[in-house]
Amino acid sequence: MSSQRMPITVAGLRLKRLVREKWGLISWLAIPTIIVFLMSLIAGTGSGKLTGKLLITDHDESAVSQLLAGSFNQGPLAEIFTAKQVTEDEGRQLMDAGEASAWITIDAGFGEAFMNNQPGQLRLVKNPAQSILPQMVETSMQLLVDAATYIQILFAEELAVLKPMLETQKFDDANLVALTLGIKQQLERLESTLFPPQLKLIEKQVAEVEETSTNITFGLLMFPGAIIMALIFSANSLAVLIWDDAGNGVIPRLAATPKALQAYSTGQFLGAAAVFTFLTTVLATLGGLYFALPWWQIPAIIVWLVFAGLVLYAMFVFIALLMPTGKVANITISATTFPLLMLGGSFFPMESMPPWLAGIGQFLPNGFLLKGLKDWLLRQEPMMEALWLPAVLGLVMLAAFWLLSRVLVRQLIHKV
């Protein structure tokens, strides 16, 4: 019976009042931005000596692979990394527990391929919670791969001679002399060769480093959680505003109209959705540019986070309406906000939390919504696989709280 346009009018009035009042919007934008910025500054510069654990799984166990693995135990790299040979299972366990910086797997046949001038493969898994150490492993590997490539191209003939000798462990004097001479000649020829441009081209053919993650920094790990922080702050303020409208008599008066209370509730959700869209658009775009995310990910992030915001808003509205007075609602919602932020990965990324705490956090609504997003965004799980379960849970929560709120809002008139 109320006008079709009423929800839009209600949402519009809500926005108008927020814009007029300004400080809410500004603080919702500013707080997470500042926190991410500070956190990435702290984590980015770091202090003290870096030491990291490097895991190596060698399925090949050839001379070449041992040479490669051994390079992390020599020279300057040895000062930074403790390299440890592990089996596939140990490697996976240690990485999952976050106890190593990086894990290199050398597949069987790598040495063989290398000797025969064929493409070979190394796999690198980095710990996403650390930014600097895994980066160094990657750079070192790249250098090694480059160097190996060089040897492969320049000394192709010599390698062909060397190969049977290594395999049989029988070193023929005549062949060794020829080999040495050949190497010497090649080195002399090298001096006059301009090789850098060739390097990259060759590198790709020979060895590919398969990465599980790209350039993950502490700031990037925090960024989705920080947007959720903005959503939690705004959702909780918006939810408590329902009590203002009960106190100022608007909700009781709406209850005396044929149907406008429903239109009002819908309008409040629309208004909240508009606020969340504004906040996530600004924050996700800024963050996306700062962290150089692929452009197409940004709209997907915005849609997901607006959805997350609505789930949280519906939950807060439900809590607010359950309370006997506006004051109690205010206190209760503020009290739930802090643990949600702490455990749900907005202050500290779950990756850097003790596993049992992160375990709890994953079951909070903001936690599972955030985890799904990060699994897709940062761990590069397929989008559908990472998001379907949190999406279903979120939808169920949203629908349930929405419906309960519509019933509970009627009770408000008896509480004021």
Added chain:
Amino acid sequence: MIKVEALTKKYGDFTAAEDINFEVHAGEIFGLLGPNGAGKSTTINCISGLMVPSEGEVYINQHAVTGDAIQAKASLGLVPQDLALYEDLNGAENLNFWAQAYGLSGQFMQQRIDEVLQQVGLAARAKDRVSTYSGGMKRRLNFACGILHQPKALLLDEPTVGVDPQSREHLLGAVEQLKAQGTAVLYTTHYMEEAERLCDRIGIIDHGKIIAVGSVDELRSQMGEKDLITLQGDFSGVEPDWLAAHVAGFELIEWQPQTVRFMAEQAAEQLSAILGRFATGTVKQTAVQQANLESLFIKLTGRELRD
């Protein structure tokens, strides 16, 4: 248009309204006159559907409020006792909000908003924020929000409490206009003069019960031709026996150590004789009231309407 049948409302053990019965017809203003806490707002809230009656039923335009709420509410306008406005929005924005809440839209809505702004004399201030309005202007806007949709039945809960004389004039004028247009108006107040001026019929309510109903003239006639005499002073140790025997038409209402009230015929003529019976210094103040709603209320309840 509004029919209240055997309405009772209890808050826990406390009965705030008991067996209330009345009807308000189209083009009629029915007043509920009673002091603070008499049960006026409770009655209004049961009619508007904000509260569910403990017993009884309310019909608006023949639709039961509890059974057929949407139909009943569609014919109803409500001006609550407490302001229900967004103070940080302007008058026009508030009216727009409430017009849509009642399903108005488009050009008709705009036309209605302009009309009610004229009606309550706020056209010039429509674009100002409500927080800058005086108390009386807020009340006028609160009133305007309730009549936008031209309800057949209108509930006004003490719409003139604490307003300046100018705002009161605007409001009373607007209510008379609505009556002329055929609206059934239920008007609660604790101002006797307002009830006398405005209402076609009045129900006097006290402690949740309607203790007298009728037009102003009918209610006056319940007082007979008697006047009300109120004496203030020190009456401890004085007995009403002499007065009962000698005052024509004597009817005792209240005999307290500080206050004595009784009815008498032609009070003005008897007064000097009455005062002569008391020892000097006993009576400090004397008041004589001709039959009106105030004196009727005192006669019925032994208390004054205003507290």
